[in-house]
Amino acid sequence: MSFKATTAACVAAALALGMGTTVAASDYPSSTINWVIPFGAGGGSDRLSRVFAAEAERHFGGASLNVENHPGAGAVTGWMHVLNQPADGYTVFNATPTPIITLLSEEDAPVDPGEIDILGYLAAFASVLVVREDEFPDWDSFISALNERAVTIGGTNALLLGAANAIDQAGAEAIYVPYGSTGESVTDFLGGHIDVAAVTESTALTIVPENGIALMNTSSIPLPDSVNEALGNPPMITDLGYSGLAFPRWVGMHPDTPEEIKARFAEMFEAAATDPEIEAVFEAAGEPIIFLDREAAAADYEAMVNTMRNAIGLLQ
Amino acid sequence: MxxxxxxxxxxxxxxxxxxxxxxxxxxxxxxxxxxxxxxxxxxxxxxxxxxxxxxxxxxxxxxxxxxxxxxxxQDARTSDAWLPIVMLAGIGLCFWAMSRLGFLLASPPFLLAFMLWFGLRPVRLAIILAIVVPVVVFAFFTLLGVRLPQGILAGIF
Amino acid sequence: MQIDAFYDALALVFTFNTLFWLVIGVFLGVGLGAIPGLTASTGIALMLPLSFTLDITGALGLLIGLYKGAVFGGSISAISFATPGAPDSAATVYDGYKLTKQGKGRKAILTALYSSVTADTASDIVVILVAPSIALMALQFGPTERLWLMVVAITLLGTLSGRHLAKGMLSAGIGLFLGTIGADPVSNVARNTFGQSWLRDGIHLVPLVIGIFAMSQMLDQGLELLRKTRGGKKVEQSAKDLFGAKSEGLTFREYLSCWREMGIGIGVGTFVGALPGLGATVASFMSYGIAKQAFPEKKIGEGSIHGIAAAEAGNNATVGPTLVPLLAFGIPGSATAALIGAALILQGITPSPRMFSLHADVIYALFIILILGNLFNLGIGRAFSFLYARLGQVPGEVLVPIIMIMAVIGAFAARGDPADVYMMLGLGFLGFLMRRVGIPEAPLVITFLIAPLLEENLRRALLINRGDWGGALFGSALGIGLAGFAVLVLLITFKMNVGSKLAKIGHADDKKEG
Structure with a gap:
C-alpha cells in the first residue's frame, strides 16, 4: 500500500470511528472494502475472488478490495462474520451455495439463508448430467430407464442437488451416490462404476465428446454460447417447463446496510463484472463471468433456496 | 502395590x-x-x-x-500434568493476542516469557532473541506471501 | 513418440528462464515444506499468482519444483525436531528423530533425501513410460476396490501398534472417533459435533498431525527443560553437537542396503498417487507399515535408516503419479494436481486426453521438468539439510518456544480457521498424554485418514449395489483379489507379530513370577 493510500485509510478509519456508522452514501466507498469469502486460501473461490479483487478495483472509486478468508463450519463462519460487522457497506460477502446447503441441512441453523441482501451474481455454474450415449441417447430414454431400473448418479453433494431437483420434477427416482470430489466421481464414471456423472460445465468439457455426452443442463441460467456449443448444445431443464437450479458465486451484504450504499455497490459491481477486460481475464482462467444484476440475482437466489430446501430432503 | x-x-x-x-x-x-x-x-x-x-x-x-x-x-509427578497445561494456556493466550494485536506484538512477550521460563540466560540474550526472531519470521512469511495476523499494526504495512 | 515435439520441449526447458524458476521452486519447496503446516498444496496455492505471470515452462518449473521440494522438505524438520513439516512425513518421525537423538541426524536426513529423490525419479519414469496404462488401471478401482485397498491399509495397523496390541488398537479407536466428527459422507448431516457448529467441517489433518506429533513433543521437551533448570534430574541435551561436521554421513553401501524399502515405497507410492483422493500421507504410512512388516529384523521404528527410506520413498513416489489422472483424463487426483491443472488452464492449455496430441511439446516439457526437478532437489535438499543441521545446534531453551510459535502459525496458515489452532493445542495435550501412557500415535493417524475413506467407499458401493452387501464387497474379480490379499496380510501379521509378542510376554510373565 502506498503512503498516500495508507494515510487516507488511517484518516478514513479515524473518521469512521469518530462518526460511528453513519457513513454518508455519497462518498461511499471511501476506504478499503473487505471482500469476505467463507473458504480457505488456495481453493477455486479464493483464486477467483483474488483475481476479481485485483482487476476490479478501478470500478470501485479507487477503494481497494481486500480479500479476507473466513473458512469453517461448512462455510457458515464467514456468513456469521459478515453479520457481525457494521452494516456500512465495507464488508461484502462472496460465497457459493455451500453455506446455504449447510444451513438447510442443519436442524437448528445459526442463521437463515435469507439473512443476506443479494447484490449480484459473478458466475453461476451448472450441474450437467453426463452419460454414455449408447446407454441413454436422450432425456426421454433416460427417464424411462429410471422408471424401469435403478440408475446410479454420482457427483459432489451440491451437484447432486441439481440432478435430484430435475429428476424429481420428471416424476422419476434415481440412486444418488455422493462423492467428496469431482475427481473421484468422474473416475468412477469413466471406469463404468456409475451410470451418470453430475458435473460442472468445465468438468463436462473434459469428458465430452470422447467419453460421454451432455444429456441435460439442470441449471436455471443458460451457459455461455461457446461452452454450450462445445458440449453439443445440451437441452435445459427449464425448456421442459421445470425449475432449474444454478450454483452461483453470489455477492451480498449485511441486510441492514442503507439502501443507497447497496444501490451504489450494485452499480459499481455491475460495471466491474461487465468490463470486457475483466471478462477476458476470467475467460482465460477457464471460469467465464456469468453476470446477473441485483434484481435478477435476488430473484434467482430466492428461488434457489426454495428449490434446494426440497432437493436436500431427497438426499438425506 | x-x-x-x-x-x-x-x-x-x-x-x-x-x-x-x-x-x-x-x-x-x-x-x-x-x-x-x-x-x-x-x-x-x-x-x-x-x-x-x-x-x-x-x-x-x-x-x-x-x-x-x-x-x-514411572517417574511422573503431578507437575507433569499441570505444567503442560500451563504451557498450552500460554500458547493459546499468545494466539488469542496474535489475532487482536498482531503477530509482531504478541509473539515477543510469549517468546521472552517461555525462554526465560525454560532457563535461557543471560536475560539480555533472551530479550534480543524474542525481538529478532518474530521480525525474521514475519519478514520470511511475508516474502513467501503468507499473511500473518497484522493486528493493530495493520496500517503500517 | 513425436520426435519434433520432443526437440521443441528440450528447447523450451533448457532456457535460463525455465531452469531459474525450477531452482526457485525447489528452493521454496524445501524451505516451505520444512515449516510445519506449510504443505505442498499451500505452497503451490501461494505461488499460483506468480506462476500466472510466467510462460508455460517457467510456471511448470516453479510449481513442480515446489511440489517435489516440499514433499521432501517435510522430512527435515521431522528428523531434526520430531516436528513433521507436513502430514506425509509423520511416519518419518519415528526412526528419524531416534537417529537424531543418537547423534546420527545427518545420516537420517541424507537417507531421507536420497530415498526421496530415488523414488521420485523412479516413479516419474514409470509415469512417463506407462501413464496411460496406470490411468486405465486406476479406472478399474471403483468404490468396491478402493474399499478393499483401505482394508489392506487397516490391516497394517497391527504392525504399527508397537508391543502392546490393546494400546495400539485404542489409538486406532481414537483416530476412528476423531475421523467421524463432521458431516456424514452420504447425507451431509452434521454428526458427532457435540453441538458445536465449528466442528462441522471435521478435524483437519494438518492441525491433527501438528498437535499429535509436534506440539506433544514440544510439551515433553519443555518439561525436560524445566526439570533441568530446577536442578532436578539431569537431562541429556540431545540437540547440541549432533550436527557437527564430524557427525556420521551416509555411505553408499548403506544407501544401497535400503533398496527393498525404496522399492516398496516406489510401488506403493506410484499406485496410491495415481488413485484420486488418497495422497502422500496414506502412501508413506502404508509403505512404512509394509516395510516394517516385511523386514522385522531391520528394527524399523527403533531408529533405523530403513524406516526413513520406506516412508520417504513412499511419499515422494506419489508426486509424479498424482499428475496421471490429470494428464490422462483431465481429472485432478489431488488438491496439488488441481492447482497445477489451474496453472495449465491459465496458460491456455486445458488438461484432457486431447493434450497429448494438441500440446505434445508441453507434455514432453512437463516430463523433462519432472526428471530435472529431482536433480535440483538433490542439490538444494543437501544444502538445506546442512542449514537445518545448524539450526539443530540451537539449544532447547530457544528452540522449543520458537517451534511452539511455528506450530501455531502452521495450524492457522493451513486453512486460516482460528478454531484449528485451539484444536491443535487440544490434540497436542492428547498426544502428550498418549505418549506418557505408552499409546502409539501411528494407528491414530492411519484410522483418522483411512476410516472415513473406508466408510465413504463402503456406503458408495452399497448405494451402487442397491444395498446388497455381497455385490458391494465381492462384485468384481479385482475386489475379491484385494480381499484375499487383505486376509493374507492379516494372517501374516497375526502369525509373525502376535505370535512373537505373546511368546515374549509369556516369557516376561514367567520371569516375574519365577
Whole structure:
C-alpha cells in the first residue's frame, strides 16, 4: 500500500470511528472494502475472488478490495462474520451455495439463508448430467430407464442437488451416490462404476465428446454460447417447463446496510463484472463471468433456496 | 502395590470410565439414532470408534501386560500434568493476542516469557532473541506471501 | 513418440528462464515444506499468482519444483525436531528423530533425501513410460476396490501398534472417533459435533498431525527443560553437537542396503498417487507399515535408516503419479494436481486426453521438468539439510518456544480457521498424554485418514449395489483379489507379530513370577 493510500485509510478509519456508522452514501466507498469469502486460501473461490479483487478495483472509486478468508463450519463462519460487522457497506460477502446447503441441512441453523441482501451474481455454474450415449441417447430414454431400473448418479453433494431437483420434477427416482470430489466421481464414471456423472460445465468439457455426452443442463441460467456449443448444445431443464437450479458465486451484504450504499455497490459491481477486460481475464482462467444484476440475482437466489430446501430432503 | 495407579491395569480403568461416559453421552444423543437414506445410522461410525476404544480399555485391564508400568510414567509427578497445561494456556493466550494485536506484538512477550521460563540466560540474550526472531519470521512469511495476523499494526504495512 | 515435439520441449526447458524458476521452486519447496503446516498444496496455492505471470515452462518449473521440494522438505524438520513439516512425513518421525537423538541426524536426513529423490525419479519414469496404462488401471478401482485397498491399509495397523496390541488398537479407536466428527459422507448431516457448529467441517489433518506429533513433543521437551533448570534430574541435551561436521554421513553401501524399502515405497507410492483422493500421507504410512512388516529384523521404528527410506520413498513416489489422472483424463487426483491443472488452464492449455496430441511439446516439457526437478532437489535438499543441521545446534531453551510459535502459525496458515489452532493445542495435550501412557500415535493417524475413506467407499458401493452387501464387497474379480490379499496380510501379521509378542510376554510373565 502506498503512503498516500495508507494515510487516507488511517484518516478514513479515524473518521469512521469518530462518526460511528453513519457513513454518508455519497462518498461511499471511501476506504478499503473487505471482500469476505467463507473458504480457505488456495481453493477455486479464493483464486477467483483474488483475481476479481485485483482487476476490479478501478470500478470501485479507487477503494481497494481486500480479500479476507473466513473458512469453517461448512462455510457458515464467514456468513456469521459478515453479520457481525457494521452494516456500512465495507464488508461484502462472496460465497457459493455451500453455506446455504449447510444451513438447510442443519436442524437448528445459526442463521437463515435469507439473512443476506443479494447484490449480484459473478458466475453461476451448472450441474450437467453426463452419460454414455449408447446407454441413454436422450432425456426421454433416460427417464424411462429410471422408471424401469435403478440408475446410479454420482457427483459432489451440491451437484447432486441439481440432478435430484430435475429428476424429481420428471416424476422419476434415481440412486444418488455422493462423492467428496469431482475427481473421484468422474473416475468412477469413466471406469463404468456409475451410470451418470453430475458435473460442472468445465468438468463436462473434459469428458465430452470422447467419453460421454451432455444429456441435460439442470441449471436455471443458460451457459455461455461457446461452452454450450462445445458440449453439443445440451437441452435445459427449464425448456421442459421445470425449475432449474444454478450454483452461483453470489455477492451480498449485511441486510441492514442503507439502501443507497447497496444501490451504489450494485452499480459499481455491475460495471466491474461487465468490463470486457475483466471478462477476458476470467475467460482465460477457464471460469467465464456469468453476470446477473441485483434484481435478477435476488430473484434467482430466492428461488434457489426454495428449490434446494426440497432437493436436500431427497438426499438425506 | 503402592504404584498400582501407574500400571496399565489402572490406566485401563481410568480410560474405561472416561470412554464409558463418552459412549453413554453419544447413546443419549437423538442424532445418533437418525436413519440416513442408505439405511445407515448417523451415529454408527462414531459408536464404532468409541466401542473399539471401550473394548481396548477393557483389554488393558485384563491382558498379560496389565501389571507393567509404562516407561514414561514411572517417574511422573503431578507437575507433569499441570505444567503442560500451563504451557498450552500460554500458547493459546499468545494466539488469542496474535489475532487482536498482531503477530509482531504478541509473539515477543510469549517468546521472552517461555525462554526465560525454560532457563535461557543471560536475560539480555533472551530479550534480543524474542525481538529478532518474530521480525525474521514475519519478514520470511511475508516474502513467501503468507499473511500473518497484522493486528493493530495493520496500517503500517 | 513425436520426435519434433520432443526437440521443441528440450528447447523450451533448457532456457535460463525455465531452469531459474525450477531452482526457485525447489528452493521454496524445501524451505516451505520444512515449516510445519506449510504443505505442498499451500505452497503451490501461494505461488499460483506468480506462476500466472510466467510462460508455460517457467510456471511448470516453479510449481513442480515446489511440489517435489516440499514433499521432501517435510522430512527435515521431522528428523531434526520430531516436528513433521507436513502430514506425509509423520511416519518419518519415528526412526528419524531416534537417529537424531543418537547423534546420527545427518545420516537420517541424507537417507531421507536420497530415498526421496530415488523414488521420485523412479516413479516419474514409470509415469512417463506407462501413464496411460496406470490411468486405465486406476479406472478399474471403483468404490468396491478402493474399499478393499483401505482394508489392506487397516490391516497394517497391527504392525504399527508397537508391543502392546490393546494400546495400539485404542489409538486406532481414537483416530476412528476423531475421523467421524463432521458431516456424514452420504447425507451431509452434521454428526458427532457435540453441538458445536465449528466442528462441522471435521478435524483437519494438518492441525491433527501438528498437535499429535509436534506440539506433544514440544510439551515433553519443555518439561525436560524445566526439570533441568530446577536442578532436578539431569537431562541429556540431545540437540547440541549432533550436527557437527564430524557427525556420521551416509555411505553408499548403506544407501544401497535400503533398496527393498525404496522399492516398496516406489510401488506403493506410484499406485496410491495415481488413485484420486488418497495422497502422500496414506502412501508413506502404508509403505512404512509394509516395510516394517516385511523386514522385522531391520528394527524399523527403533531408529533405523530403513524406516526413513520406506516412508520417504513412499511419499515422494506419489508426486509424479498424482499428475496421471490429470494428464490422462483431465481429472485432478489431488488438491496439488488441481492447482497445477489451474496453472495449465491459465496458460491456455486445458488438461484432457486431447493434450497429448494438441500440446505434445508441453507434455514432453512437463516430463523433462519432472526428471530435472529431482536433480535440483538433490542439490538444494543437501544444502538445506546442512542449514537445518545448524539450526539443530540451537539449544532447547530457544528452540522449543520458537517451534511452539511455528506450530501455531502452521495450524492457522493451513486453512486460516482460528478454531484449528485451539484444536491443535487440544490434540497436542492428547498426544502428550498418549505418549506418557505408552499409546502409539501411528494407528491414530492411519484410522483418522483411512476410516472415513473406508466408510465413504463402503456406503458408495452399497448405494451402487442397491444395498446388497455381497455385490458391494465381492462384485468384481479385482475386489475379491484385494480381499484375499487383505486376509493374507492379516494372517501374516497375526502369525509373525502376535505370535512373537505373546511368546515374549509369556516369557516376561514367567520371569516375574519365577
Amino acid at each position: 503402592s504404584n498400582w495407579w501407574r500400571s496399565n491395569q489402572a490406566i485401563g480403568l481410568y480410560l474405561l470410565l472416561i470412554i464409558g461416559a463418552l459412549f453413554t453421552y453419544i447413546l443419549w444423543q437423538p442424532w445418533a439414532h437418525r436413519v440416513m437414506r442408505d439405511g445407515f445410522l448417523l451415529g454408527m461410525m462414531p459408536m464404532m470408534g468409541v466401542g473399539l476404544m471401550l473394548l481396548c480399555a477393557a483389554a488393558m485391564i485384563m491382558d498379560p501386560l496389565r501389571k507393567e508400568q509404562p516407561e514414561n510414567l
